[in-house]
Amino acid sequence: MANRFGFVREIQRAVSVSEIKEAYYGTVGDVVPADGIGIYRFAADGVPADASSNLSEDFMASYEAEGRHDDPVLDAVVENVLPADSTHVVHTRRWHDSAARAVLLGENLGHSLEAPIIVAGEVAGTLNFARGVDVNNFSLEDLTAARFASEHLSLALERAHRFEAVGDRADLLGGALNHLSQMVVVADVEGERVFSSRKFETRYPPTVVALVDCVLVDFAESGKHAQTVNVRDDVSGQRIIVKCSLAQSHDAIVGVVFECADDDDSSLPSWDVLSPREQEIARYVSQGMTTREIAEKAFVSQNTVKQHIKRIFAKTDVHSRAELVQFIWASQGRG
Incomplete structure (x- = not known):
């Protein structure tokens, strides 16, 4: 035996x-x-x-x-x-x-x-x-x-x-995530990071990476399904937004990392994922303008504004104007 x-x-x-x-x-x-x-x-x-x-x-x-x-x-x-x-x-x-x-x-x-x-x-x-x-x-x-x-x-x-x-599936998924314009991190249900896109790994110093790891752990312990936080690295002075979501299968946490504007800048964060035109439309949304008002301000049709907003929602992973406004405010430290 x-x-x-x-x-x-x-x-x-x-x-x-x-x-x-x-x-x-x-x-x-x-x-x-x-x-x-x-x-x-x-x-x-x-x-x-x-x-x-x-x-x-x-x-x-x-x-x-x-x-x-x-x-x-x-x-x-x-x-x-x-x-x-x-x-x-x-x-x-x-x-x-x-x-x-x-x-x-x-x-x-x-x-x-x-x-x-x-x-x-x-x-x-x-x-x-x-x-x-x-x-x-x-x-x-x-x-x-x-x-x-x-x-x-x-x-x-x-x-x-x-x-x-x-x-094999992880390699395939990792390859796909590395081609996204967003910086993506994935953690297990306890908040331990198990994947980070190449863009994230090469863009930030170790202190910012450690800060993101802390955000993931805090989110895991919060029990929430989604959360957007604005954090600053005291060493580099870099300020970022980390948008965390619990996967539908409840077995992973997905985080998307965005760069923020400086504290003295009232504009939107310099998100690489948004084109200049999309940033302009997002700024008008954050000011509470209607679709018609935005169309008049931007000299485009209302249908074009709606298409821009759809793309902004997809790129920032939000689902409503209210959520987009909260996201923008968080990026400016106003949340």
Whole structure:
């Protein structure tokens, strides 16, 4: 039992597929004693996409060329989705006449045991064990131990595949966020920053970055769904707006960072996300003007004003004129 505990501990510690394989080779011999140990992972068509073992490269090449297509132990594993061995599950005559046994004999091995790797309900590969010709064959206890090992390794591989998929999605999302004109930060529900766009990372000194981290933590602890704050870094003198929102899934916090105008400047903040015309329209909105009044002031049609306001809402992530006014006031330290 202690041997099994060590195997499970090392397998569960591993994160990537390569780490899982390393843990497997380092500990599975304590669970299923064997002279030859291997692991196969199948592609969608059942052909091995990744195969390795502690045996020679010549053996691996011979098994792939001659043995795998006539391996009754492998056939039994795939058909029954259970561990199988060359003594208790496969008929003795069938095993002795197989090409797989002939290949094993080339390495002075004579007994085979395999167990399925199950990922997403499908046989995704096998754990492979072999013992020498002059060694005792595999027992029923070995079959049980192999099933134990395969179940835990299967769970670890499923976890690794999810981890890799999440990593791929995160890379894709990060690439998209890096192309936005806004400076974006993402934190977990406790406020710990897990992503920041390249523009944010390169624009501000460490003191401003630390200030944003504090804003994220404060927002996480506030329990609010949205909040806009105006903060100043005492070291650099930089003043910024951080607009925080709780994701719809409630599992992340998204923050958008804007630069503010100086304290003695009554104009809008110099947001890179707004064009000069959009800043002009936003300023008129903050003064309480109607759409008609803004159109007359800016010498454009009312429909053009509405389109500008729509774009301003999208770029600043607000949903009403009142929220836009509050956002503008916050940027000027008037909130």
